[in-house]
Amino acid sequence: MKTRSIERTRLVPHTINGKTEMVLDRYTIDAPVPPRDWDRIVLAAVTACAGLLVTASVIWSTASIGDLLALVVIAAAAYGAAIVFDLLWIMCMALEWLARYDPPRARLPRLAGHASLAVAMVAVAAHGWLAGQEVIGVVGAAVSGIAKGGWTVVMRHHAKPLDALTQQWVEKQRAEVGGRLAMVTITRELTRHEALVDAERLALRTNPDADPDASAQATDDPDEDAEPARKGPMTIADAVRTAADCGIHDPDAVLRYVRKVADANVKPETVQRYIRALRKGA
Structure with missing residues (x-):
């Protein structure tokens, strides 16, 4: 029987000056060679x-x-x-x-x-x-x-054809994995479309041309006639200053404008404080 030498390794204890450590020991063995296939x-x-x-x-x-x-x-x-x-x-x-x-x-x-x-x-x-x-x-x-x-x-x-029962099992497994793989692509597509919808909504919300109230003129309130077009997100201070520059001095009209372009939940006292600060600065 033919044999071949194979190198193996093992951990063995080795002591020097009373201190023992596990070290790697290399040795060879003769293993039988399998017959040719x-x-x-x-x-x-x-x-x-x-x-x-x-x-x-x-x-x-x-x-x-x-x-x-x-x-x-x-x-x-x-x-x-x-x-x-x-x-x-x-x-x-x-x-x-x-x-x-x-x-x-x-x-x-x-x-x-x-x-x-x-x-x-x-x-x-x-x-x-x-x-x-x-x-x-x-x-x-x-x-x-x-x-x-x-x-x-x-x-x-x-070729090694499968029996009928095994073939059915393979088909079910393939269909299940294929469905999960398809859902990865579908989920990615839906996420991309949702992002496009969100971007479109944001663009319509901040676009002055998309707001019909920005160009419409009210006939019952002269202060609303002078209301400037909305140009994008604004701070409360900027909204109060913009209203004053456009000739809006009525506190209620200023409050409506600030709620429209800056903060929909702003309190009247806050707007009044900004109005007084603006007048003192002027």
């Missing part, structure tokens, strides 16, 4: 070969379809479009691989991959037909089919 090695090699087949197919079909499209467009655009034919069915194979434990979800990528592969094979065959090499066109088209077939066989070996 030839099944895994073979499967990895087959998977790598399938990847090489796909790579060779992409190179061949891109060159063939690119040369076909280059008859009507510049070469750079032609070969750029040609690679799309193979990338599509390769992308579908990748999605099928991700859903290898879920046959219902893997069905759509599988069908889409077969359809896109058929289109790519027809394009390669058309290139050979236009070049007068029908046999080469058919053989070239078969390259993509062989690559796709090889990868499909490997994928079937990797």
Whole structure:
């Protein structure tokens, strides 16, 4: 039996001058080497070969379809479009691989991959037909089919379908987690919209054009006719001073103006105090 040396560590007591400390001791052991897992090695090699087949197919079909499209467009655009034919069915194979434990979800990528592969094979065959090499066109088209077939066989070996009960459990768990994930996005969207609504309300509340009373003129009170337009949040002192500058001297009219532009709950005594202070300062 083959063995291999493995280094291990352990804490051991070590005493010097009567003082003991736990120190790290390193030692090696001989552990048996497990036998090679030839099944895994073979499967990895087959998977790598399938990847090489796909790579060779992409190179061949891109060159063939690119040369076909280059008859009507510049070469750079032609070969750029040609690679799309193979990338599509390769992308579908990748999605099928991700859903290898879920046959219902893997069905759509599988069908889409077969359809896109058929289109790519027809394009390669058309290139050979236009070049007068029908046999080469058919053989070239078969390259993509062989690559796709090889990868499909490997994928079937990797796939581990779930039983019906387990599949239902997985679907319920997926739906629950998907719902929570969707609510994250929905909550973020609602929060953003609420912020926009709050910003709009604030803008309408502080915008002088949004207040119809700011431009309307009262006919029964001359002091209200001279009331200035509201320009934004104001302090009580600023409101009293603004009213005086606009010729509003009636205490009740000043009080109404201060409550409108500064503080809706201001007391009459406070306004009177500011009025007296303003008159003394004048």
